[in-house]
């Protein structure tokens with residue numbers, strides 16, 4: 001039996017449910033939230049502002065659907081059509097005027113109760129930290145208080161990941177969450193205050209730091225927010241507001257240290273995209289996901305999400321996981337087929353690994369598998385031109401060279417005059 005350092009008490013996962021008490025072993029205690037060096041975060045946000053995925057990784061975002069299975073491609077188009085209905089209203093919420101009269105009273109509890117009544121898994125309040133706002137959204141964000149809203153993704157569907165059912169769970173949650181967020185905006189407007197919706201998909205900032213600051217979880221080795229009730233199996237959304245609210249505080253759930261003991265997602269990732277050790281990245285100590293090893297896998301294998309599915313906190317909840325650790329010093333479910341097993345279904349080329357992989361078994365891929373377009377769309381266009389020149393270095397075919405240059409110019413023109421998508425899929 002390990003010594004308990006402190007006990008975290010969180011509200012139940014639904015209205016009317018008892019609060020849960022989570023014992024945190026002393027040996028897993030680190031800091032509330034995440035270790036960070038504030039002046040380093042200041043420096044990186046100023047000199048190297050964060051870019052939206054649709055900007056920084058635009059080349060592979062455009063490429064990804066082309067390698068999905070026909071079923072994935074069809075579903076993504078269907079989902080995109082649903083979301084296109086919401087994006088314009090979501091993007092305009094910052095212009096809406098309050099419809100009620102402000103009481104001047106703190107409205108934290110009213111908003112918390114409303115969110116839980118609507119079916120959100122959890123809600124928290126914090127300062128909307130502008131250091132995490134994306135470069136091209138800095139002028140977009142209107143208010144300085146952040147309401148962090150987490151909506152649970154279906155458990156049973158997620159347990160089948162990677163699969164089309166898990167993709168339906170993932171994107172289906174967005175489709176429910178977008179109108180829920182709009183209804184929350186209406187509610188806050190009715191209280192007499194401004195409210196601006198960010199996400200799902202069309203986020204204005206990196207959301208996880210705000211959720212951590214609001215005490216709603218800690219960052220996991222899988223690069224996702226680990227919430228106490230559902231691990232990373234949550235979809236996140238922020239409403240910025242000028243309503244008077246009381247900020248929550250970050251919490252030490254023990255996850256920061258637990259991940260170093262657990263390592264299940266690191267061991268099970270088919271792309272070897274997750275790092276065993278923590279590093280300091282942009283002023284934060286974390287296990288940094290290697291994007292270029294994840295993207296080729298998730299694009300081909302139905303969104304992958306194995307790192308979400310195999311996480312014991314997703315599967316059993318933090319209370320059960322921490323109680324088991326206190327009693328045994330072991331990670332609940334680690335090494336079992338039930339937690340760690342997964343099946344890779346056929347991918348679109350029919351060329352890469354399929355079948356069931358139990359604990360200790362991983363698929364392998366050739367080097368070509370990981371060669372994907374990288375960087376911004378401009379960078380990808382330039383890469384193509386450079387490749388053409390490398391392959392035709394004698395310059396004998398002037399017509400071919402001229403065509404390559406012409407195509408490059410037209411592509412740049414299209415990029416410069418085009419819009420950045422609200423979706424991270426296309």
Ligand code: SF4
Nearest residue numbers: 269271294304305307
């Ligand atoms: S989505 Fe799949 S490939 Fe990407 S990090 Fe998670 S387990 Fe690895």
Ligand code: SF4
Nearest residue numbers: 220259262263265311
């Ligand atoms: S699987 Fe284990 S190591 Fe990975 S995020 Fe979950 S708790 Fe952390």
